Amino acid sequence: MITNKFTMTMLSKSSNESFARSCVAAFASQLDPTLEEISDIKTAVSEAITNCIVHAYCEKIGKIYINGELLDNNTIKLKIRDTGCGIENISQAMEPLFTTVGGERAGLGFAVMQSFMDSVKVRSVKDKGTTVVMTKRISPRYKING
Amino acid sequence: MSVKINVTGEVVTAYLGGELDHHSAKEMREEIDSAVELNMPTLLILDFKDISFMDSSGIGLVMGRYRNLQKSGAQMHITNIPQGIYKVMKLAGMERLAQLEKGE
Numbered sequence: 001m002i003t004n005k006f007t008m009t010m011l012s013k014s015s016n017e018s019f020a021r022s023c024v025a026a027f028a029s030q031l032d033p034t035l036e037e038i039s040d041i042k043t044a045v046s047e048a049i050t051n052c053i054v055h056a057y058c059e060k061i062g063k064i065y066i067n068g069e070l071l072d073n074n075t076i077k078l079k080i081r082d083t084g085c086g087i088e089n090i091s092q093a094m095e096p097l098f099t100t101v102g103g104e105r106a107g108l109g110f111a112v113m114q115s116f117m118d119s120v121k122v123r124s125v126k127d128k129g130t131t132v133v134m135t136k137r138i139s140p141r142y143k144i145n146g
Numbered sequence: 147m148s149v150k151i152n153v154t155g156e157v158v159t160a161y162l163g164g165e166l167d168h169h170s171a172k173e174m175r176e177e178i179d180s181a182v183e184l185n186m187p188t189l190l191i192l193d194f195k196d197i198s199f200m201d202s203s204g205i206g207l208v209m210g211r212y213r214n215l216q217k218s219g220a221q222m223h224i225t226n227i228p229q230g231i232y233k234v235m236k237l238a239g240m241e242r243l244a245q246l247e248k249g250e
């Protein structure tokens with residue numbers, strides 16, 4: 001069951017990378033995560049947003065849609081969507097070190113998302129866009145003073 | 147984003163600060179590269195003490211500098227790596243390219 005949710009739309013400007021991960025981190029903080037869990041979520045979001053900017057829109061300006069949900073089993077579910085060029089071969093794109101742009105990109109975006117979140121699903125249609133859905137369960141912590 | 151460069155003999159140390167993502171990496175990279183080009187060090191130290199966030203763009207930055215240094219046979223050390231960032235470095239296997247040293 002969904003206990004809370006948010007939706008935001010932003011332009012695919014690189015200056016929004018920091019803004020997007022900070023927003024998601026602030027939303028996730030309602031689940032009382034550890035600093036490490038927050039850092040994991042911020043890193044995964046940053047990878048997904050950077051993919052939209054660098055790959056989906058090829059540094060041109062488009063819209064990025066972010067949906068966040070808190071589920072009643074202490075889980076955060078994030079959906080990051082673009083309407084860019086799409087990924088032709090998803091399994092190849094998800095291979096560590098695979099990159100289409102070379103140079104200064106490590107090709108580790110999806111590897112980081114998979115390592116830092118519990119699940120990562122990617123749907124993509126060529127010339128229509130890509131949606132990444134990620135979940136992470138936050139370890140419940142016993143609260144002192146109730 | 148900030149880069150402070152210190153040159154001692156044949157060692158160039160770049161003290162990096164702020165958030166290291168795709169947005170900030172370009173400027174950071176240019177400052178490091180111009181210091182390396184000017185001083186031709188045998189050792190480049192990237193100090194991560196004041197880096198508050200890093201994603202795989204930081205790995206791209208480290209890999210790119212490693213490739214440049216290889217041309218002259220220079221070494222690279224990465225020091226004072228905060229815990230969360232060390233996790234990304236290890237995931238990417240950066241210990242194969244540079245000596246990694248964790249921060250406090």
